[in-house]
Amino acid sequence: MTLTSFLTIIAIVFVMFNTALVGVLAVIYAERKVLARLQQRIGPSRTGPWGILQTMADAVKLVLKEDVRPAESDKVVFYLAPLVIFTPIFMLWAVLPLDSTKVLSDIDLGLLYVAAILGLSVVGMVLAGWSSNSKYAMLGSARSAAQLISYELPLILSALGVGLLAQLYSDTPFNLSEIVRAQLSIPFIFVMPLGFVLFMIGALAETARIPFDIPHADEEIVGGAFVEYSGIRWGTFQLAEYTGLITMSVLASILFLGGWNGPFSEKLTWLQPLYLMSKTGFIILLTFWIRAPLPRLRIDQLMAFAWKVIIPISFLNLIIISSALFTGKQLGISDDVVKGIIALLSIISLLLVTYFIGRRRRKRLNNYRARWGSN
Amino acid sequence: METKAEVVKSANPDMAELRINMGPQHPATHGVFRMVLGLDGERIISVEPHIGYLHRGSEKLSEGENFQQITTLFDRLDYVSNFNNEWVYVRVVEKAMEIELPERAEYIRVILAELNRIASHFLFYGTYGLDTGAMNPSMVGFRERERIQEVFEAVSGARMMHNYFRVGGVKEDLPDGFVPAVGNLLDHLKRGYDDARDTLTESEIFIERTADIGKLSAEETLDYGVTGPILRAAGVDYDIRKADPYSIYPELDFQIPLGSHGDCYDRYMVRMLEIEQSIRIVEQAISRLPDGPIQSKVPRIMRPPEGDFYVHGENPRGDLGVYLVSKGGTVRPYRLKIRGPSFSNLMALSSMLENVYLADATVILGSLDIVLGEVDR
Amino acid sequence: MIGTFRGLYTALKHAFRSPVTLNYPDEQPKLSPRFMAHPVLTWDHGIEEPYCTGCLICMRICPTDVITVSMKDNDKFKLEESKRRKIVDDFELDVAGCIMCGLCVEYCNFDAIIMSDKFNESVTDRNTEVHSLDELLEEGKEQQAKGRWSPPAVKKSQRRSAAQVVTKDGQGATTDSANAPDNRVALAREKAAALRASRELDKKNKESSEKGNN
8 A cells, every 4th residue: 555545545534524524513403403393493593594503503612611520430431432432433434435436445345344333333332331430321321232232133134135135236245336236226125115114223223313212311311321421522422423323324325225326327427426415315304203203212112122023023024035036046037026026025024013013002092092082 | 018129128138229319400300309219220129209399488478478469379389280279279268258259250260270271281291292202292282382371461461470360250351352362272272282192192102101101000099199180090080170069160061081091191191181171161161251240349358257268179280279277357367288289199109110110210200290389389 | 103103294294384483582472461571650641740659558469578669748739730649759679579460550559550561671680670760660651652551541449349349149248257348438437426426425424514513
């Protein structure tokens, strides 16, 4: 590796880092505005035109705050924890393709790299909570570790399903750019909607968004693992969380929505990053929309949901895909028919799951409807 | 009898109980209320509630104020449902002095008190949504409450601390355009109620969080002296408006929602259905509002005769009772005792919090719907 | 899952309604004519003096004791320009302690004090919330200029007794302990006249008995 290529990589990483920061600013502002509109409010509107400088103002305020560290806390680990949380998420940016030619590191096992790095995000949370030497923080980090570990499985299994499908089109199915190219004809969300739903649930849980945000439930443990951090150190956690959100959304667009594909994207290559960004934006908006009306799940309900519902369904998803592909290859059925069969089976299982999840609710509501007409 | 904490500790003698202080400043305790929880992992094994952070000496202050001035104290008791508090107080003085009210005053009182009940239940809805983690319910709840408070401002001049009910009637007549304004308000409230119902009531996650949590059987509620929606959620058919009716309630047609399981979801449902019923009551009262005077002849300086008088009324939180001891001929009461419903409801907390998760503590406390102004007075 | 979807759909519906936010301080809230912020004193523009006679009723009825009043003889009465014998000398109202209950307005016999609509009276020093007589009269003139109050045609005391009529066919205050206010002055006058008459009679009897003795 020559000096110039090394310096080029440094420059690119620097640009990516700044993009991440600006992106986080934009996403936080967008979240506040979108949530406000979903609640018939206005959201930030005074700092800067239409309030776009609101996050900057918050960041400046955080920087100006006093940096408090609990006396009994472990100094080194306390200061290291925000970095340990942020770094794995940012390392994922190395393999995400911006368009058909631009990717920092075009490795053939991109998906495996993603799965491995996601596992590291647990370490930072545990370090943060443990080093704070506070009961609330310890509780928060314990909950968060359990949640992150449990919900990695559906995430990785559904990504694995995507890899299996991409096998139809290329020899290196785990390369993220190849996965995008495999979706030229039809995005994978239409082929395996069940996989998309599972990936979204896993992504929401990994980034600790509602309905899975028990790790920093304001109402009970006031901040969870980050309760002892003040000022810009706490700001770093927010940065890490929203970078994670952006990363997961980009991954979801790449794996399921067709990445940088779109009308005229092959000829006009400058459209490709725009398509990717708009699909990412769509997923991020979906996350905001899910946040507004839904309550959060309790920790044991969360774990029960993961291990008793989501993980078996992710295995079911894999079984559907692999058996369809295998029988398709054996019987010589064309690829499109195989994909159609997978889609059909996915939708049927989604409907069945939806029916069974709502059973308790229906029982309680029927009780009331019988008494009061429609409540 | 051994408490659960003692049982657990005697079973594992070298276990350290994790003590967490859900302190007076906490986003989830509805007001300044402190709970010292003993946790075993995520399960609560002991709870020590501490109250008194909002004690303002209302009962003692009322011994130094004239009967006309005490209404201002009662506004601030349960600061969310002001008209209901004022109503119970003026009823006890009217009972002592044997004053009868003109009909228009009774109707005005019922309309305003029921609107206040709707406002209080919407506040419960908003804060309960926040307790379980949803953000939209709080906005919906407070939006509807703002609409109601605008009507209150037009009638009494203040959005919350009205000081509008007087012994013998109300302070001044309703403003022009009140009836169409209330009709308009009720339409908005029905739509807001639909929004509220669609957001939380049927949500699976909400039902998971609140169903079968914090159960209180009917005998337990009666033992603890719990009243209000919690009692009705446990299945006991007791509402003072039907059991011991006052004012014009016998002439109005409404139902009392009853639960069956006695858990948090039932309490939530009872309050939601009570909003519906209160809308019905207000509609009936508005359509039958008679003309006439709004205050009966009452002396400027009131001196109730000697005796003990007790009156209770159905507040949104339960059974608010006021006990007046009068020595006869004085302008100030000798003793005014307030039976706060939230105080009695809070007594059932320790039994409900046995062996539940920490996350459920917030949900159960929210379902009790306490207001610290009433607990501490 | 239908409940969750219904919740999501309701949230989406909200996005298409116009916001209910009042953009304070660019938009001011619309207050009702009865809005109660802290009380202010009214000014009689015809005679150019305050309505307030310093009778101290508001001071006595205030639940939080934030009003301090004193009265003095009215110079304009001696010059026969005004019917008020006494006029307010000094009036202090501590807005920080005022609970805005409106009792002072209700009990004033002279329409001298009204509730203003000045709700945004925040200050940076807790001790600067005491309003003196001049300030209160200025604020009162503002309220009158805004149209929130104008001198009523019928006096307060007449309005009050007209409002408290007996209700449907004989209802009203009935116990003996509740003495009707209108009667008490007349009763007291009767009592005083009777006492005077009996004293006169005693005096006459004494004189005549002394004369008789002599």
